[in-house]
Amino acid sequence: MTASTAVLTPVELRDAWSLLLPAERLEGFRLLERADADEFFLELSAADQAQLLESMPAAERRLWMRVLPPDDAADLIQTVEEADRRAELLALLDEVARHEVSALLVYAEDVAGGLMSTRFARLRPEMTVEEAVRYLRRQAQEQLETIYNAYVVDTGQRLVGVVSFRDLFRAPGDRALSDVMERDVISVPEDLDEEGVARIIAQHNLQAVPVVDREGRIKGIVTVDDIIDVVRNAATEDIQKVGGMEALGTPYLGTGLPAMVKKRAGWLSALFIGEMLTASAMGHFEEEIAKAVVLALFVPLIISSGGNSGGQATTLVIRAMALGEVGLKDWWRVIRREAMAGLALGALLAVIGFVRIAVWEGLFHTYGPHYLLIATTVSISLVGVVLWGTIAGSMLPFLIRRLGFDPASASAPFVATLVDVSGLIIYFTVAAVVLRGALL
Amino acid sequence: MTASTAVLTPVELRDAWSLLLPAERLEGFRLLERADADEFFLELSAADQAQLLESMPAAERRLWMRVLPPDDAADLIQTVEEADRRAELLALLDEVARHEVSALLVYAEDVAGGLMSTRFARLRPEMTVEEAVRYLRRQAQEQLETIYNAYVVDTGQRLVGVVSFRDLFRAPGDRALSDVMERDVISVPEDLDEEGVARIIAQHNLQAVPVVDREGRIKGIVTVDDIIDVVRNAATEDIQKVGGMEALGTPYLGTGLPAMVKKRAGWLSALFIGEMLTASAMGHFEEEIAKAVVLALFVPLIISSGGNSGGQATTLVIRAMALGEVGLKDWWRVIRREAMAGLALGALLAVIGFVRIAVWEGLFHTYGPHYLLIATTVSISLVGVVLWGTIAGSMLPFLIRRLGFDPASASAPFVATLVDVSGLIIYFTVAAVVLRGALL
Structure with missing residues (x-):
């Protein structure tokens, strides 16, 4: 290490990072x-790494590109959109790394093949424990992603076993690996999506999981420390979608205002246009409202109850799907549960609503001589709207997933908008029946 | 292994698990x-482990209790509420394990101290690499949680360095550990909450992080495979809260109907009672509605736009807080950003709304001679309501966190309810000004 001329610590730079312009970031980075x-550099996101490289002169760029392990280099290249610039970055690597990175680039970023590292330890089943330890010790000099597990492969590169360092340490040196290794290896296919990989790692408490192709040949490993970012990012995307917008994909304060408005405007406009149907629906009942203005007073209460109960149901189902607890085949079980839950919740709100109207009438004489009929209309509507909201909210993620899209798009506001229009129709239809001859 | 009498595989049992009664679970478990x-057993959640033990006879219970590592045993005991039953379970352990588990039980479950394992490898700085390897090899026979890193402590148990197995492997055998170890150890305090621990592990790509007390003494380690469940569960809780209910805490299909209705009924009733204020607010404007029924038609459109934009803002801020991107001190930056975003989004919806009303009037003559004034009322109200929704939605998580509660409780439906009432007041106030002398 040369004598320090640094005026900046990594912590200071990290805190300021989201506020800095590209040139300032490079300047700060050089002061470390x-x-x-x-x-x-290794802890930056792939997008930030790419942007930093972009602002460097060519020689410096080559240096930093070569610091990256192959899987991270592939991630970085995948964040760059133009084919020319991708090729330039790839050309900065030495031949071996270029080969490895190119192999990784054929996979989508969000499947096992795109997440995996190709630098893992391979052993042969006929090696002794002693030979294996000696071999791994030599390998450790090179850049291996992990030496916590070594993977035992046959001559066709097919995965036949796994052995942990702990096991190697415990076993007598002259035993053959084939006696020591665990044959029952948990692995994932190349094209498994990232949430699926995370699920398997979490469920089995693994440090790493091997990725195999259709023929059972090992292609790489995904380590738990790679997957933890994936899990956090996937959760962030889901939460943002559930909140009724496109996933930002960047930290909140690091997202420019125009980009953020754009990500929010799409869904907001779509919901607004959908919600316009409520104006049409209410226009249909304009005559009833003119006769009994009191009906209008309960419109927000009724439709929001449908939206809220639908939002709960869709959120539960979306998350259960993301965690793999619920699959498409479970739709019938879910609809039965939600119908029961919707009836119970609707009945609860109906009672509260009825009492509220009766008490207000007693105290303030707000609703006139027909208050009991009004209370009845509101209560029956609440049961219908909450039941319908709950069923619609729980089924929409199934429908969206069946159509091949991300079920998290069945956001609470989307469900609320759907339910608002139908809620109005339920409400005014109930009113027409209950209040006929009295107010209408 | 004795000859198999098993009629059940672990996969079959896992799939059926959530549908089985306690006695059936035990029966199935015994068939493995x-x-x-x-x-x-080790892969079950702590709550499921506790329930399974509960249904066993005493001797069998002792056997399975002793299978658990101390941190998992502590988690299991922490899921049991009655003090008597906790003591009974603790008494099943042997003396050493009982001592370790008791030490862990003083921590809350969701802080570093409650997550950590006490079985980690300790080394002394003056050991040589050769001695360290020999010592670890002996330790590996016992139950160490991880041997991927060993922690170097001084005579006062203060953490002075960390050395990975990879480093030990590479280094010459006669070097002192103090020359080989990394002195700049990233550690976490005992009382750091679990999301904080996850953040540090994710940010630094760690396999494990040591937990230290105020004096810098090492108390245990948290490994990345423990934290991945934490991250997924924390995200599930946040998503469910953002969806406007209590976090379930159990898998969706594994939650009984009464428990699920209970978790949802609380927030749903609270939101309903809050939303009742809309009936009061609209009652206040009953006269205006009677004069211009057309005003009522746009009520759902206006208030839902405020709710949707507020829901986006609160979701973004809640998630950014959970990820540590935004802290209390950032409120001013957030409010400025959101005010700008709210204005832009409000203006967008205002334009869409204006065009919609003008086009409908042209096509269907829906809104009468004053349609331009109505369109103006709706547009101005939209800007106000969306701006207000965005600001309220972004600030509510700050307020709730400042009061010491979980910001994720500032759910989208909560914000929507808040904004509905104020949105009505904004709308009817704008209408009173714009339509005076024309419709009102």
Whole structure:
């Protein structure tokens, strides 16, 4: 390490990062000590790494590109859109790394093949424990992603076993690996999506999971420390979609205002246009409202109850799907549960609503001589609207997923908008029946 | 392994699990082969483990309690509410394990101290690499949670360095550990909450992070495979809260109908009672509605736009807080951003709304001679309501967190309810000004 001329610590730079312009980021980055800079660079997101490289002169860019392990280099290249610039970045690598990275680039970023590292330890089943330890010790000099597990492959590169370092340590040196290894290896196919990989790693408490092709040949490994970012990012995307917008894909404060407005405007406009149907629906009942203005007073209460109960149902189902607890085949079980829950919740709100109207009438004489009929209309409508909201909210993620889209798009506001229009129709239809001859 | 009498595989049992009664679960569990049963038991959630133990006779319970590592045993005991039953379970352990588990039980479940394992490898700085390897090899025979990193402590148990197995492997055998170890150890305090621990592990790509007390003494380690469940569960809780209910805490299909209705009924009733204010607010404007029924038609459109934009803002801020991107001190930056975004989004909806009313009038003559004034009322109200919704939605999580509660409780439906009432007041106030002398 040379004598320090640094005026910046990694923590200071990280805190300021989202506020800095590209040129300022490079300037700050150069003020780090070399050892800190390495670590800082490796901890940046792929998009930030790409942007930093972009602002460097060519020689410096090559240096930093070569610091990256192949899987991270592939991620970085995948964030770049133009084919020319991708090729330029790839050309900065040495031949071996270029080969490895090219192999990774054929996979989508969000499947096992795109997440995996190709630098893992391979052993042969006929090796002894002693030979394996000696071999791994030599390999450890090179850049292996993990040496916590070593994977035992046959001559066709097919995965036949796994052995942990702990097991190697415990076993007598002259035993053959085939006696020591665990044959029952949990692996994932190349094209499994990232949430699926996370599920398997979490369920089995794995440190790493091997990725195999259709023929059972090992292609790489996904380690738990790679997947933790995936899990957090997937959850962030889901939460943002459930909140009724496109996933940002970047940190909140690091997202420019125009980009953020754009991500929010799409869904907001779509919901607004959908919600316009409520104006049409209410226009249909304009005559009833003119005769009994009191009906209009309960419109927000009724439609929001449908929206809220539908939002709960859709949120539960979306998350259960993301966690793999609920699949398409479970739709009938879910609809039965939600119908029961919707009836119970609707009945609860109906009672509260009835009492509220009766009490207000007693205290303030707000609703006139027909208050009991009005209370009845509101209560019956609430049961209908909440039941319908719950069923619609729970089924929409199934429908969207069946059509091949992300069920998280069945956001609470989407469900609320759907239910608002139908809620109005339920409400005014009930009113027409209950209040006929009295108010209408 | 004895000859198999098993009629059930772990996969079959896992799939059926949520549908089985406690007695049936035990029956199924006993049908697994012993090796499978071990793994199956260790992969169950702490609550499921506790329930399974509950249904066993005492001798069998002791056997399975002793299968658990201390941190998992502590988690299991923490799921049991009655003090008597906790003590009974603790008494099933041998003396050493009982001591370790008792030490863990003083921590809350959701902080670093409650997540950590006490079985980690300790080394002394003056050991040589050779001595360290030999010592670890002996330790590996016992139950160490991880041997991927070993922690170097001084005579006062203060953490002075960390050394990975990979480093030990690479280094010459006669070097002192103090020359080989990394002195700049990233650690977490005992009382750091679980999302904080996850953040540090994810940010630094760690396999494990040591937990230290105020004096810098190492108390245990949290491994990345423990934290991945935490991250997924924390995200599930946040998503469910954002969806406007209590977090379930159990898998969707595994939650009984009464429990699920209870978790949803609380927030739904609270929102309903809050939303009742809309009936009062609209009652206040009953006269205006009677004069211009057309005003009522746009009520759902206007208030839902406020709710949707507020829901987006609150969702973004809640998630950014959970990820540590935004802290209390950032409120001013957030409010400025959201005010700008709210204005832009409100203006967009205002334009769409204006065009819609003008086009409908042209096509169907829906809104009468004053349609331009109505369109103006709706557009101005939309800007106001969306701006207000965005600001209220973004600030509510700050307020709730400042009061010491979980910001995720500032759910989209909560914000929508808040904004509905104020949205009505904005709308009818704008209408009173714009339509005076014309319709009102």
